[in-house]
Amino acid sequence: MSAAPSIVWFRDDLRVADHPALHAAVERGEPVVAVYVLDEESSGIRPLGGAARWWLHHSLASLADDLRELDVKLVLRRGPAGRVIRSLVDETGAGAAFWNRRYGGAEREIDTDLKSSLAEAGLEVRSFAGSLLFEPWTIRTGSDTPFSVFTPFWKACLAADEPRHPLPAPSPGDLTGVGGAHGRGGPASDDLDEWALLPTKPDWAGGIRDTWEPGEAAAHARLQEFLDDDLGDYAKGRDRLDRQVTSRLSPRLRWGELSPHQVWHATRERAAGTEGARKFLSEVGWREFAWHILFHFPDLATKSWRSEFDAFPWPRLKPSALTAWERGRTGVPVVDAAMRELWHTGVMHNRARMISASFLIKNLLIDWRRGEEWFWDTLVDADHANNPFGWQWVAGSGADAAPYFRIFNPELQREKFDPDGAYVGRWVPEYGTDDYPEPIVDLKATRDAALAAYEQVKAAR
Numbered sequence: 001m002s003a004a005p006s007i008v009w010f011r012d013d014l015r016v017a018d019h020p021a022l023h024a025a026v027e028r029g030e031p032v033v034a035v036y037v038l039d040e041e042s043s044g045i046r047p048l049g050g051a052a053r054w055w056l057h058h059s060l061a062s063l064a065d066d067l068r069e070l071d072v073k074l075v076l077r078r079g080p081a082g083r084v085i086r087s088l089v090d091e092t093g094a095g096a097a098f099w100n101r102r103y104g105g106a107e108r109e110i111d112t113d114l115k116s117s118l119a120e121a122g123l124e125v126r127s128f129a130g131s132l133l134f135e136p137w138t139i140r141t142g143s144d145t146p147f148s149v150f151t152p153f154w155k156a157c158l159a160a161d162e163p164r165h166p167l168p169a170p171s172p173g174d175l176t177g178v179g180g181a182h183g184r185g186g187p188a189s190d191d192l193d194e195w196a197l198l199p200t201k202p203d204w205a206g207g208i209r210d211t212w213e214p215g216e217a218a219a220h221a222r223l224q225e226f227l228d229d230d231l232g233d234y235a236k237g238r239d240r241l242d243r244q245v246t247s248r249l250s251p252r253l254r255w256g257e258l259s260p261h262q263v264w265h266a267t268r269e270r271a272a273g274t275e276g277a278r279k280f281l282s283e284v285g286w287r288e289f290a291w292h293i294l295f296h297f298p299d300l301a302t303k304s305w306r307s308e309f310d311a312f313p314w315p316r317l318k319p320s321a322l323t324a325w326e327r328g329r330t331g332v333p334v335v336d337a338a339m340r341e342l343w344h345t346g347v348m349h350n351r352a353r354m355i356s357a358s359f360l361i362k363n364l365l366i367d368w369r370r371g372e373e374w375f376w377d378t379l380v381d382a383d384h385a386n387n388p389f390g391w392q393w394v395a396g397s398g399a400d401a402a403p404y405f406r407i408f409n410p411e412l413q414r415e416k417f418d419p420d421g422a423y424v425g426r427w428v429p430e431y432g433t434d435d436y437p438e439p440i441v442d443l444k445a446t447r448d449a450a451l452a453a454y455e456q457v458k459a460a461r
C-alpha cells in the first residue's frame, strides 16, 4: 500500500450516498481528502446568484457533518479550481483524484486539463457519471446527431440500458480522513462563514430559511414524503398553482443532495407502471434533455439556440417595467404572485415560471436574458441547464420550444390553474383593493406588438 491519499473533489454532488467518486475512494482504501472549491475566478465559470449561495452554505455545512461522521474532514478552498486541486495534490502527496462529471463548457475544460496534468504527474484520475442518468454522448438519433425534440429523446433514453442502481453511503469505518480521527490534523480548510455566502445587510433570506432545510437527510425525507403523499396526484395535479403536489426536489437535484439515480429507482420501486411515475420521471427526463442540450450548446444562457431569433427586434429596455416585474408589482395578479413567491421562497411553481417568463418576454418585450439573470440570482434551484433552457423554451428560441406565437394569457391561466384564487390570495393579498396597481401594460396591445416583432424572426429563417 502506498498510503498516498485519494482526493475526492465534491462539486454539484453534495451527498455521501450514491456518490461514485467517494465510492471509488472507499474501494481504493487509502485515506481520503474531501474537498470543495469555491471557484469564482476560472474563465467562463458563471458566478452563483444570491439564493444559490445561501443554499450552498447550508448544504456544505450539512455535507461536512455527514463526512465528519465518516471520519473525514471537508476541506474548503477558494480560487481557480485547477490550480487549487493541483496545490492540494502537492500538499498531501495524493496518489489519486476522483470526481463526478460536470457537463458545462467551462467546467469540462477545467476538468479535462486537470485530468491530463494529474495523470501526467502519475496520479490515478477517474471521473464518474453521478449527476445525469444518461451520458450526453450516448443518446443520439438514428443519424448519429444529438436530439433536438424531447419526445424521441426520452424514448431513446427509455430504450437504453436502465440507469444503474444507487450506490450505498459509506459506513463509519469504511473511510479514514487524512490527519487522524475526524481529519482534525488534515489539510487546512477555509472557514465556511468567512466565505460570506449568506446575506447579512440586508438579510433577505428569512422566507427561504422558513421554507427549506438544505442537506442530504432532508432531501431523502422529502423524496419519501412525495412518493407517499403526492405521486398519485402528480399527473393530474402538477399544473395547479393552488395545490402542492409536485416534488419540490429541484434544489436537491441542482445541488446533488440526491442523485437522479436515487430518484429514478425509488420512484420505480414504489410505483412502476403508474401514470404518476411515468409523468414524474418524464419531468426528470426534461432535466436530462436540458443538460444534453447544454452539453452540445454550451452558450445556452447567452445565445439563442435557434439563431434566427438573433433577429428579434428587442425594443430599448424600460427599467421601470423590469423592476415592476422583479418586485411583483405589474398589476397582473398571477404574475405578481409568481414573482413574490420566487422572492420569498427561492422557488416558483413550473407553470408560474412559464407564465411570468412569457409575460416578461411577450408582453413587456424584454429580452429573455434579463429574466434568466433574475431567476439565476433569486432561485435556490438556479440551474446551469434548466434555467436558460426554460427561458429559451418560453421565448421560442430553444430546443423543442413553445411556438413564439403561442402567447400565454395570464388572466386565462389564472382562471384555469388557480380557479379559487388561493395562489393569488396567498401572495397578493391586496389584489382587489385600491392598494393594488393597475396593469402596467395592455395585454392585448402588447401581444399584438410581440407578434408583429416576431415577423422579423420569420423573415430571418
Ligand SMILES: Cc1cc2nc3c(=O)[nH]c(=O)nc-3n(C[C@H](O)[C@H](O)[C@H](O)COP(=O)(O)OP(=O)(O)OC[C@H]3O[C@@H](n4cnc5c(N)ncnc54)[C@H](O)[C@@H]3O)c2cc1C
Binding pocket: 238, 246, 247, 248, 249, 250, 251, 253, 254, 280, 283, 284, 285, 286, 287, 288, 290, 348, 349, 350, 351, 353, 354, 357, 375, 379, 381, 382, 383, 384, 386, 387, 388, 390, 391, 394
Ligand atoms: C423559465 C423557466 C426557468 C426554469 N428554471 C429552472 C431552474 O433554474 N432550475 C430547475 O431545476 N428547473 C427550472 N425550471 C424547470 C421547472 O420549472 C422546475 O424544475 C420545477 O418547477 C421544479 O419543481 P419540482 O421540483 O416540484 O418539479 P417536479 O414537477 O416535481 O419535477 C421533478 C424534477 O424534474 C425536473 N424538471 C421538472 N420540470 C422540468 C423542466 N420543465 N425542465 C427541466 N427540468 C424539469 C426538476 O429537476 C424537478 O425537480 C425552469 C422552467 C422555466 C419555464
